[in-house]
Amino acid sequence: MIALDELRSQTAAHCSFCDGFPVDGVSNETIEHFRPKCVGRFPQxxxxxxxxxxxxxxCQTAKGEQWDDGLLAPDEAGYAFSHYFEFDFTTGAIRPAHGLDEAAAQRAEVTISLYGLDTAARRRCRLLEGRDWASMDEDTRNLDLRAYRNFLEP
Ligand SMILES: [Zn+2]
Incomplete structure (x- = not known):
């Protein structure tokens, strides 16, 4: 499928929302319609x-057909992951970054919530990946071959 190949290459085969990798190793590859295609809300x-x-x-299952105008798209102009989000490195939790204004914090919150980015399972996965990364010889590290790149090298 040409669209899938093209989209996959844009993110180095990482999920656009949780940065999971390899997507087809643990899950199914999907194409997310950011603005839901259902019920004619955004047919255009x-x-x-x-x-x-x-x-x-x-991520796709968590969000389903939900929509919120504050939802953050990873390719939005001026978007930087570290601007909106931060991690608790002891628990693997993700939360809105410190010092955001209320509107930006709300956007980060709703993005975490709708894509299910802070479930217990996600926290565990980030922690495991972090331990693995820390145990690797620095010369053999390749960030693009790991999940949760922002967690590994914030
Ligand atoms: Zn994901």
């Missing part, structure tokens, strides 16, 4: 290229 966006994201099954 459903199949436009900018609305499509390479996505893991877990």
């Amino acid at each position: 966006h459903a199949y436009t290229w900018r609305n499509l994201y390479y996505c893991c099954n877990a």
Whole structure:
């Protein structure tokens, strides 16, 4: 499928929302319609290229057909992960970054919530990946071959 190949290459085969990798190793590869295609809410966006994201099954299932105008798209102009989010490195939790104004914090919160980025399972996965990363010889590290790159090298 050409669209899937193209989208996958844009994120180095990482999920656009949770940064999971390899997506097809733990889950199914999906194409996320950022603005939901159902119920005619955004029919004009459903199949436009900018609305499509390479996505893991877990993120897509969590969000389903939900929508919030504050939801953050990872390719939004001026977007930087570290601007909106931070981690608790002892628990693997993700939360809105410190010092955001209320509107930005709300956007981070709703993005975490709708994509299920802070479930117990996600926290565990980040912690395991972090331990693995820490135990690797620095010369053999390749960030693009690991999940949760922002957690490993904030
Ligand atoms: Zn994901």
